[in-house]
Amino acid sequence: MAVQPEGTPCWADAMFSDVEGAKSFYGDVLGWTFGEASSEYGNYTQAYSDGKAVAAVVPPMPGQEEGPSQWCLYLASPDAAATAGKIRENGGEVLMEPMAVGDFGTMCLARDPSGAVFGVWQAGQHEGFEVISEPGAYAWAEFFTREPAKTDDFLTAVFPYRAKQMEDDAIDFRIFDVGENTVLGRMKMTDDFPPEVPSYVNVYFAVSDCDDAVAKATKLGGVLRFGPMTSPFGRFAALSDPQGANFSVIDLGTTEGEMPKTSEV
Structure with missing residues (x-):
């Protein structure tokens, strides 16, 4: 790439x-x-x-x-x-x-x-990911934050993002576009997150079968934090690996429901 x-x-x-x-x-x-x-x-x-x-x-x-x-x-x-x-x-x-x-x-x-x-x-010589959104490769990322206004203002000031808010009363979720491409998300952390968990960036890796990946991860000592759940974006789950690193897996080919509406902010 x-x-x-x-x-x-x-x-x-x-x-x-x-x-x-x-x-x-x-x-x-x-x-x-x-x-x-x-x-x-x-x-x-x-x-x-x-x-x-x-x-x-x-x-x-x-x-x-x-x-x-x-x-x-x-x-x-x-x-x-x-x-x-x-x-x-x-x-x-x-x-x-x-x-x-x-x-x-x-x-x-x-x-x-x-x-x-x-x-x-x-x-320089290393341009970054050589492939994305294919099984085994990076697919998506979100800033999980307790202070969404601070993160939103910061990201749009530092990078040339165009922000859109998801129209959903259940969650506070914003996406950021570069040109025509949506490249990043921001999720407000709810009270479901233990207070000792700091704000962090959650990285999603694509898999061909979300449930299979979760089964392998938990068998090897990983911890299932959320899901699997099927969304309009894919079937995904949030995990921690045996050394405590959080990540998510997503099967981009298994989707359900209508894409949510967004409005520019």
């Missing part, structure tokens, strides 16, 4: 204290295979679906605190330094200054004003 327009999700990775365990889990659940660990870049290891790069896993760097694992979604930027400046100007926090990763590109880690951590990627 080519370099993605600014604000489009373009890569995902996660840090695991037990990288081999993560490779085994995601290999079974999502069918991933893995490349050689790159010792030059902290044993960063790319994951592949059907031979195409879809994500990466990496062990903690020496001295890093042992927090729970989590997936990090990277949003495309033509200029990571300029994006870092916008993040600061609009109430976000830059956790890791823009850093060149060899010839691959430039990365930056940040936190939105509600506490959700995400990455910024300025592509």
Whole structure:
């Protein structure tokens, strides 16, 4: 795939204290295979679906605190330094200054004003996902936040998004478009979420059979958090892997119901 327009999700990775365990889990659940660990870049290891790069896993760097694992979604930027400046100007926090990763590109880690951590990627030789929305590949992502107004204002100030609100009294859900493409969602966290769970970005990976993926994940020590449920967008479920990283799986081919109406905001 080519370099993605600014604000489009373009890569995902996660840090695991037990990288081999993560490779085994995601290999079974999502069918991933893995490349050689790159010792030059902290044993960063790319994951592949059907031979195409879809994500990466990496062990903690020496001295890093042992927090729970989590997936990090990277949003495309033509200029990571300029994006870092916008993040600061609009109430976000830059956790890791823009850093060149060899010839691959430039990365930056940040936190939105509600506490959700995400990455910024300025592509070099590594343009990001080589495939999306196919089984084993990235499909979708949502910012889960307790303070939707803060997140909404922040995202539209930092990235060239056009926002639309879903017309549904049951949930507070907003989507963000880049050009003609809907690229990201934002969900208000309800009281169903334990208070200790911070705002976070939930990454969805496509699967050919949601129930089968859930069965494999739970058999291997994953925890089912929600679903499976069939929606107009696909049949999906929310999970935590054995090391605590949240993610979702979605079968994009199994849908039910009418697409919800949205209104520009």
